[in-house]
Amino acid sequence: EPEVTQTPSHQVTQMGQEVILRCVPISNHLYFYWYRQILGQKVEFLVSFYNNEISEKSEIFDDQFSVERPDGSNFTLKIRSTKLEDSAMYFCASSVGDGGFLDTQYFGPGTRLTVL
Amino acid sequence: QQPVQSPQAVILREGEDAVINCSSSKALYSVHWYRQKHGEAPVFLMILLKGGEQKGHDKISASFNEKKQQSSLYLTASQLSYSGTYFCGTRLMDSNYQLIWGAGTKLIIKP
Numbered sequence: 001e002p003e004v005t006q007t008p009s010h011q012v013t014q015m016g017q018e019v020i021l022r023c024v025p026i027s028n029h030l031y032f033y034w035y036r037q038i039l040g041q042k043v044e045f046l047v048s049f050y051n052n053e054i055s056e057k058s059e060i061f062d063d064q065f066s067v068e069r070p071d072g073s074n075f076t077l078k079i080r081s082t083k084l085e086d087s088a089m090y091f092c093a094s095s096v097g098d099g100g101f102l103d104t105q106y107f108g109p110g111t112r113l114t115v116l
Numbered sequence: 117q118q119p120v121q122s123p124q125a126v127i128l129r130e131g132e133d134a135v136i137n138c139s140s141s142k143a144l145y146s147v148h149w150y151r152q153k154h155g156e157a158p159v160f161l162m163i164l165l166k167g168g169e170q171k172g173h174d175k176i177s178a179s180f181n182e183k184k185q186q187s188s189l190y191l192t193a194s195q196l197s198y199s200g201t202y203f204c205g206t207r208l209m210d211s212n213y214q215l216i217w218g219a220g221t222k223l224i225i226k227p
Contacts, residue, residue, distance in 0.1 A: 042118075042203065042220055043152075043205075043217045045214050045216065056214045058214075091157055091158070104148070104163060105160070105215065106160065107150075107159070110156075
């Protein structure tokens with residue numbers, strides 16, 4: 001069964017450094033998402049991406065964040081200058097994006113980001 | 117805007133039943149239920165659309181009360197594998213694809 005994959009599984013970085021989290025969505029999916037989950041808390045929406053542009057973004061997704069689909073398979077989340085509060089599990093998700101509200105989002109295993 | 121889930125946590129003995137609720141103050145188009153086990157990604161369970169439909173999968177079912185803007189997840193004859201945190205994700209009538217997530221309900225099943 002096709003699945004969303006994410007790399008790395010765990011990233012440790014120093015405050016102020018740039019990090020890039022990578023995701024490979026399911027191949028026939030057109031909508032991609034990034035979510036964040038701080039340890040023990042709820043999942044928070046960051047951004048959705050469709051047709052090579054941001055579709056929606058939350059208040060969390062400020063100028064420090066950017067997303068890109070650099071090639072036909074990868075979908076990346078870049079944090080330019082990491083802060084301690086960016087430490088969280090970051091989930092990538094994808095959906096078929098067929099325009100219907102039955103569109104189901106499938107999640108990757110997550111990347112645990114630790115900012116020191 | 118965030119849906120309210122209740123209860124926050126529930127502890128059951130294997131074989132007992134549980135109900136988890138997800139309520140919104142805004143008009144919903146759909147409610148998506150996910151289960152997340154510790155250290156893992158959320159796994160999709162089912163979608164409920166407006167219209168009051170009910171869905172089921174094995175011994176897990178859900179309903180959507182459009183009048184109350186509330187969805188309920190029913191777990192009957194719970195199994196140890198049901199343990200985890202259950203999240204509802206809501207899609208608003210005036211939204212695009214964004215899912216707004218509840219805070220989660222932690223379910224612990226004891227043998």
